[in-house]
Amino acid sequence: MVLLRDIARLAGVSPATVSRVINNSAVVKEEKRQRVLEAIKQTGFIPNDLARSFCKNSAKIIGVVSPDINNPFFNEVVSAIEREIYFRGYRMMMFCINGDLEKFKVILNMLGMLQAEGIILMTNAEDVREVFKNSTIPIIAFDREAKTNKKFLYIHSDNYEGGRIATEHMIDCGCQNLINVKGPQRLSAARERFAGFCDVCSQHRLEMKSLEVEYSFEAGREAGREILRSYPQVDGIIAANDIVAVAIMKELQYAGKKIPEDIQIIGFDDIVFTQMVTPELTTIRQRVNDMGEAAVQAIIDYRERKEKCGEIVFPVELVKRESTRKKQIYEGNNV
Secondary structure, three states: OOOHHHHHHHHOOOHHHHHHHHHOOOOOOHHHHHHHHHHHHHHOOOOOHHHHHHHHOOOOEEEEEEOOOOOHHHHHHHHHHHHHHHHOOOEEEEEEOOOOHHHHHHHHHHHHHOOOOEEEEOOOOOEOOOOOOOOOOOEEEEOOOOEOOOOOEEEEEOHHHHHHHHHHHHHHOOOOOEEEEEOOOOOHHHHHHHHHHHHHHHHOOOOOEEEEOOOOHHHHHHHHHHHHHHOOOOOEEEEOOHHHHHHHHHHHHHOOOOOOOOOEEEOOEOOHHHHOOOOOOEEEEOOHHHHHHHHHHHHHHHHOOOOOOEEEEEOOEEEOOOOOOOHHHHHHHOO
């Protein structure tokens, strides 16, 4: 392994001079600079980026904390964030905590020692006040609000509008007996989507039936079985997310139900799998790429002393596919 002092010896200069050339931190005579560069070329020396980062008080590392690597939505989010981080010349360190605050404390301490630029936080644990009590690392809350004693930027989709649009679409398709398979109400996004559903049902004077589930495939399958057992008259299902929607569809299809002829269903997120199932899933699209870019930009802005707090809310979009359809279209074909 070639060290900095080896370069200095070969170039006939001091280690401090080599450091100045590598970091471009001070003026070095051109003749010495060329000798250092030639020595680096001859030896194939690669500067220690981490050591340089400590000298410059900037590691150019951004931490990304995901709640669940099994959820394709978060995989797509992390992918979008990583692309933007790399494009901006930074590095990403990703962690998955599954709501474990003790684990998160360890991660936060480590990122602090590495002088990370900031953290993009997508944790299941909303109340993280104690974790951030003594932290100076900038935090961006992504998709899920985190309750802390610090002010920070909260980036999320318009989940209330998403819940409202999804419900209006189901009613427009002719569904009158709806059930909302809502996400865990400890999470802000799930609460907002359910609130949109409730307000539309109230406006249309429809009964507000609901089941609460975790954001998982198995939870969706159990919800599908419960709907078949306890809500046989349901003709429209608004699912917590796309994974839950796909799982419910499978259970309904196993039971001989046709979608959308017997029961219509809509998801939330627009993950890639929505077009890989049969029928293709109608869903509410989140602008994942735009949200990821905004989160990375916010971290960089913090570094440049352009601190931000408050919210950035991204619009959502209804994506119509095959799991919903206006009833008169296919009922007319049966006459």
